[in-house]
Amino acid sequence: MNVLAEPSARAKRFRRVLIANRGEIAVRIIRACRDLGIETVQVYSDADRDSLAVRLADRAVCIGPPRSSESYLNARFIVSAALVHGVDAIHPGYGFLSENAGFAELCEKEGVVFIGPSARVISLMGDKAMARRMAEEAGVPTTPGSRGTVESPTQAREIAREIGYPVLLKAAAGGGGRGMRVVHDPADLDTQFGDASREAKAAFGDGSIYVEKFLTRVRHIEIQILSDGETVLHLGERDCSAQRRNQKLLEESPSPALTEDMRAQIGDAAVRLCRHVGYRSAGTIECILDDASGRFYFMEMNTRVQVEHPVTECVTGIDIVKEQIRIAQGEPLRIAQADVRIHGHAIECRINAEDAARNFAPCPGTVREFHAPGGPGVRVDSHLFSGYRIPPYYDSLVAKLVVWGASREEAIARMRRALGEMRVEGVTTTIPFHLSLLDDPHFARGEIHTRFVEERLLETK
Incomplete structure (x- = not known):
């Protein structure tokens, strides 16, 4: 990483940080x-x-009982x-509270720095309908749809008739597939x-x-962003189509589907949107790419660090979490866009304590033996x-296995080896599923889409 600037005079180095996760x-x-x-201070x-x-x-400090609503989602206890x-x-x-504008605002009010964007930007981009409007204003392509939220099925039906079926109903305030329905x-x-509305409300x-x-x-396709409020960089894309x-x-990363020209277009669009809303911190612009037309469309923005940030770190050599902390301290970015280089290929498998053979049922329990590859x-x-005892109260993600190779073929081979070496005894995990995914010839050729897993790997089992 080339050092282009020293910390500004207004930068204040943190002495102690609390982790609210x-x-x-x-x-x-x-x-x-x-x-x-x-x-560090760890709440639990x-x-x-x-x-x-x-x-x-x-x-470390205990902030409540196991239920998230009484612990990790209790903003006042955490502050x-x-x-x-x-x-x-x-x-x-x-x-948890990573994209909660109220939590960020409470931190600001109490004089504690929130390591992320401002409450205003979180609120702005957290409303998916408003985020679409911001993208349109910034000249970023969006899929045809409503200009804002719809108040009733009748209004939704009118829009659907205009744009044509099938349509996607999406929660304006959320993500992760919740409050989402294809009609x-x-x-x-x-x-x-x-x-969809009831699920989003809950x-x-x-x-x-x-x-x-x-x-x-x-x-x-998603684009990793870093911004210090003045300089906005994109760190290339991640292909997250295996869902x-x-x-x-x-x-x-990189996506096997993008040409260099398309990569530049999506990266420039992501930077343009972040400048338009005054973004500051690490963030991710999520898009969909229509293979048939070769066109991309803005989907949403995640105003936080992503689960899959390590693949970008592996191909760029940039520590995204450390840069996020430095930005929050008031330091300027130390690199320019010309310094960002994508080297090799990285793949991440999300290892969940789930049984893929039983419809990915969660499998909490005690890990008798853990061996990392x-x-x-x-x-x-x-x-x-x-x-370690995996509790039943939270997300079932237990590990992220990430590999880097000089080529995509080498990365796939290394992932097979690493999955074969990994041992999580005592609970069922998704390791066998990931091995079957890597063995699929369509995946090997990079010929996948967001319905690929369900249509090809799961429907046939």
């Missing part, structure tokens, strides 16, 4: 802080009392813990609208829905250890 991302943030010479629920993050942090322990900043990780038949729209506290054209056999029910299973080009981000 759990699992592998909490461990990842603790390690980044330690590299930067920053003390009763279920995570013996977690690796608690063991690694300089300090109170930050004030008691004299922290300079809070890192929210991903999920192929007009007769199903009323029921699907109600189901998941995000907001049942607002917007409508867009549903494109089939598309790729999910099940809108949940990502495997990610890779190693060797050239292998990275494991995990909070597992032998004897």
Whole structure:
């Protein structure tokens, strides 16, 4: 990484950071802080009392019982813990309160730095309908759909008639596949609208829905962004097309589908949108790529660090979490766009404690033995250890297995080797599923889309 600028006079180095998250991302943030010479305070629920993050942090404080609503989603408890322990900043990780504008605003009010964008930008881009409008203003292509949220099935039906079926109903306030329904038949729209709205209300506290054209056999492409408020960089793309029910299973960078010209176009569009909204921090612009037409469309923005950020780190050599912390300290970015180089190919498999043979049913329990793979080009981000008990209350992600290779073919070969070496005894994981995915000849050729896993790998089993 070329150093282009020293920290500004207004930069204030953090002495202590609180991590408002759990699992592998909490461990990842603790390690980044330690590299930067920053003390860490780890909050935890009763279920995570013996977690690796608690063991690694300089300090740890219990903030409530296992239920997320009473612990990791309790903004006031978390900020109170930050004030008691004299922290300079809070890192929210991903999920939980990471994209909660109210939490960011509370941090700002109490004089604690929120390691992320401002509450204003989180609110602006967190409303998916408003984010579409911002993209349109910035000249970024968007799929045909409603200009904002729709108030009723009747209004949704009018828009669907105009843009044509199938259509996608999406929660305006959320993501991760919740509050999302594909409607192929007009007769199903009323029921699907109600189901999507209720699910969105339960998941995000907001049942607002917007409508867009549903494109089939598309790729999910996302662009990693870093911005210090003045300079905006893109760090290339990630292809996240290997999904099940809108949940990502495997990610890779670069995408095997993009030409250099298309890569530049998507990157420039992402930078343009971030400049338009005044973005500052790490973030991700998510798009869909229509293979048939070769056109891409803005989908949404994630105003936080992504689960799959390691694949970008592997091909660029840039530590995204550390840069995120430096930006929050007031430091300018130390690189320019011309310094960003994509080298080789990286793949990430999300290892979940789930049984793919039983419709990916969660499999919490005690890990009798954990062995992480190693060797050239292998990275494991995990909070597992032998004897650890995976609690049933949270997301089932237990490890991110990431490999790098000089080519996509070498990366696939290394991933096969690493999956074969990895041992998680005592619970069922998705390792066998990932091996079957890598063995599929269509995946090997890079010929996948967002429905590929469900249509080819799961429908035939």
